[in-house]
Every structure is written in structure tokens, then in C-alpha cells.
């Protein structure tokens with residue numbers, strides 16, 4: 001593997017100029033969490049309309065892979081229902097950022113794990129609209 | 137010191153990583169093993185594997201003798217008696233043994249003095265037990281250059297200090313601390329002196345009599361021995377006064393309903409079946425290091441650090457941490473502009489280079505320096521200047537990729 005494969009155009013672009021960075025306030029849902037061993041963390045804020053994600057933003061802290069994939073995820077989930085988001089697979093992320101990122105799965109999947117864990121908990125208990133420390 | 141012939145002793149150095157020759161710069165985490173050590177373990181399991189001290193049969197006698205001999209080799213290596221050496225699984229266990237055994241006897245007003253440079257292994261046990269048992273733990277400050285603040289040490293050391301426990305060489309910055317001086321000051325206050333030698337014993341000659349420390353903790357696996365090996369030196373008087381921490385078989389001389397007598401040193405502190413193969417492996421590692429000579433190893437690493445610091449200076453956006461002077465062992469911590477250390481390590485990995493990125497189990501130290509995490513390259517006997525050139529090329533690649 002060459003460094004350029006792992007750090008491909010898609011990742012570097014999303015890392016340097018991340019889409020949907022920031023915070024929606026007030027938000028309908030807020031899910032944050034991270035990987036305690038490496039310190040990377042991400043927080044998503046969402047607006048829902050008709051059970052679909054109308055808008056989503058993220059804030060994060062960490063390496064380029066985790067931040068780039070956390071950002072790219074926001075584009076994937078916009079307009080999707082909660083069920084559809086919960087059905088996303090790790091492979092959906094790798095299809096976008098490249099198979100080489102599998103070597104760093106903890107970083108690549110940080111965003112999707114935080115978001116899906118938050119949504120799953122919210123689905124079970126609709127009162128849970130803000131979760132601060134999803135651990136992965 | 138012939139590096140090429142040393143490298144031939146390490147089978148792993150032949151392997152490729154991502155199709156490139158392995159450059160192993162993660163020696164502060166654990167070192168690679170020479171075939172002499174691997175063979176000693178293999179020989180034990182193939183020819184005389186048995187439990188020690190118990191069986192009255194040939195295998196057990198051979199195993200016991202080799203296991204004891206290994207204590208003697210380590211003792212000679214640091215200028216102690218063989219029975220002042222307790223084998224453990226690593227520095228962490230050695231330091232926990234001390235914290236529990238000595239900590240339990242401390243009173244509410246007593247103080248333990250450690251530093252903000254400590255590895256978590258010499259930080260968390262004291263902090264935890266201090267909170268549980270009510271003794272006070274104090275933390276010596278460090279300077280901007282990553283050295284111990286001696287004024288802070290002097291002001292925190294008091295007549296209430298019962299234990300001083302300090303890191304000999306920083307695993308994050310490479311700082312070599314003046315432990316001999318600190319030990320003397322501790323003794324002036326009648327405190328016990330503990331040295332965390334995890335990063336010193338692999339790289340320099342250790343003479344515990346000259347240092348005059350009461351205890352010295354170390355990891356075998358950071359000095360060519362198998363993983364799961366480590367040790368604790370204790371002065372005979374100190375070990376005799378100290379209560380054991382682990383209880384069970386092997387560590388007793390007699391047990392009855394009324395009373396249990398501890399075994400003789402060092403077995404009093406080695407409860408249960410020990411890592412016999414590992415102990416024999418430490419013995420072989422010490423033989424190997426002696427054959428090269430610790431003075432030569434120190435010089436070799438010094439040369440590498442000098443070469444590396446000089447070359448690293450020219451990498452765009454580099455930020456180097458730690459002492460700039462001769463007070464540094466073979467460890468270099470750095471960051472490149474605002475590239476996350478994990479990204480730097482990942483780029484290096486694609487070049488076949490193994491480094492560590494993170495906080496290196498030293499959160500208080502990095503916090504004091506105002507840094508979150510670093511990339512760390514750490515050297516050993518088999519590393520070369522050519523490998524440092526590979527590192528520099530790879531760092532320049534990272535600079536290019538991330539557009540520093």
C-alpha cells in the first residue's frame with residue numbers, strides 16, 4: 001500500500017474542506033462520542049422533517065480519516081429516514097473513502113458508529129434526543 | 137559494535153511491511169528479539185519444560201536451576217545479588233507490587249512524591265491508593281524543555297515524604313533524569329527511593345549499588361527478552377521489611393491454620409507458577425547485551441539521536457519536544473504542523489516504518505507541556521542512520537500529502 005492510496009483525493013478533500021461542519025442550534029437530535037483510546041471524537045446535530053434528516057452537521061476532533069469520513073457521512077444521510085440510516089453498512093463508507101481505509105477501521109467508522117448508535121437508542125426511547133458519550 | 141552482524145541476529149528484521157523493509161522505531165514500546173533469546177525459550181520448551189522448585193525430578197531440577205541462574209544473570213547485570221531480583225510480568229506489575237505493599241503501611245499524614253513525567257504505571261497506582269488509604273501524593277513539575285523542575289522537587293520533598301518514586305528515562309521525551317541525586321535527597325529525608333527503570337536499563341549501564349535506590353522496576357521485553365517478562369530489584373533490607381502483595385504457592389515456607397511464614401527472597405514475591413520460559417529468556421537477553429556492552433549501546437543510540445535530531449530539524453513544520461542537550465536517551469517525540477500524529481504514523485507505516493503515535497501513557501506529562509499527543513520514534517541496537525534517512529523521506533511524504 002502506498003500512502004497516496006490510503007490518503008486519497010476524496011479523504012484529503014473532505015478533511016481539508018469538510019462539508020457540513022458546525023452545529024445546528026437548536027437541533028432535534030444530538031449524538032456525540034468517540035474512541036477513548038485514541039481520543040478522536042465527533043458530535044452530530046440533526047434536524048428532522050417527516051421522519052427524514054432534513055439537515056445535519058458535525059463537529060469533530062481527530063485524525064484525517066475519522067474527520068473526513070464523519071463529514072462524508074453527512075452527505076450520505078441527508079434526506080434519508082432513520083431506518084435507512086440504521087441500515088447503512090461499513091461497506092457504504094468504504095465504497096466512498098476506499099478499501100485501503102479498512103486498515104484503519106476504527107477511524108473510518110467513528111462517525112457512522114456514533115450516529116447509528118445514537119439513532120438506535122433514540123428509536124428505542126424517543127425521549128433520548130441528546131446523547132453525549134457514545135463509546136466505540 | 138558491528139550493526140550488520142547484530143541485525144543478522146534478529147529474524148524479524150528480514151521481513152517486509154507493505155513491500156518495504158521493516159524500519160522498527162517503536163523500541164520504547166517493546167524491542168525485537170534476537171534468535172539467541174528465541175532459541176533459549178524454544179530450548180526450554182523442547183528439552184526441559186517443567187514447573188520450578190517443586191518436582192523432585194530431573195526436568196524440574198534443570199528448569200529450577202536455569203530459572204535461578206537467570207535471576208543471577210540479571211543481578212549481575214545491575215550489580216545486585218541474585219535474590220534481590222524478583223521476576224514479574226512487566227514494569228507495571230513491579231510498580232503495583234510496590235504501591236500495594238508499601239502503600240498499605242502508609243498513614244494519613246504520609247506523603248508519596250512522584251513526578252508529572254511518570255508513565256501511568258508509576259502514577260495511577262499511587263494516585264488510586266492515596267485516595268483509597270488517605271495518604272497524600274505530590275507531583276513534581278517539569279520544565280518547558282521536559283526536564284524535572286528541581287526546585288519543585290526540593291520544595292515538595294518534606295519530612296512527611298515516605299516514598300519517592302521517579303522515572304529514570306522518560307518514555308515520551310527521552311529525558312534522562314538525575315536519579316542518583318534524587319535518591320540521595322530522598323534518603324536524607326529517610327524516604328524510600330524507587331526508580332522506574334523501564335527505559336533506562338535497556339540502554340545504559342545500571343548499577344543499583346551506585347544509584348543506591350531501594351527499588352528498581354523494569355521490563356524484560358523492552359530489553360530483548362520475551363513479552364510477559366519484567367523484574368523488580370529490591371535491596372535485601374527493603375525486601376525483607378516489605379510484605380508480599382501476591383499470596384499463594386511458592387511464596388511461603390510454611391502454612392498452618394495459625395500462621396503462614398513467607399518464603400526466602402526472592403520467592404517471597406513470586407507467588408504461583410512463574411513465567412519460567414520468560415525468565416530464561418531474560419537471562420539470554422542479558423547475555424546478549426553483555427556481549428555487545430552497555431557502554432557501546434549507549435554511544436550508538438546517542439549517535440543515532442544526534443543524527444536524527446539534526447535531520448528532523450529540516451522537515452517542514454516539525455515541532456520537536458524534550459531536552460535538546462545530552463540529557464536525552466534514544467527517544468524522540470515530535471509533531472508536524474497540525475497533522476494528526478495518527479496520520480503521520482499511518483503514512484510512515486506505508487513506508488514500512490513502525491513508530492508510536494499518541495500520548496504514550498503519559499497524559500500528565502503532555503498536559504504539562506500543553507500537547508495532546510505526539511509521534512514517537514525510539515531507537516535500539518539494530519537501528520541505523522540509513523533507517524533514519526528512510527524516516528525523513530517518509531515524513532517529507534506526509535508533508536507533501538497533507539500540504540503543510
Ligand SMILES: Cc1ncc(COP(=O)(O)O)c(C=O)c1O
Nearest residue numbers: 226227228255257307334335355
Ligand atoms: C517509563 C515506563 N514505565 C513503565 C512502563 C510500563 O511498562 P510495561 O508496559 O512493560 O509494564 C513503560 C512502558 O511502556 C515505560 O516506558
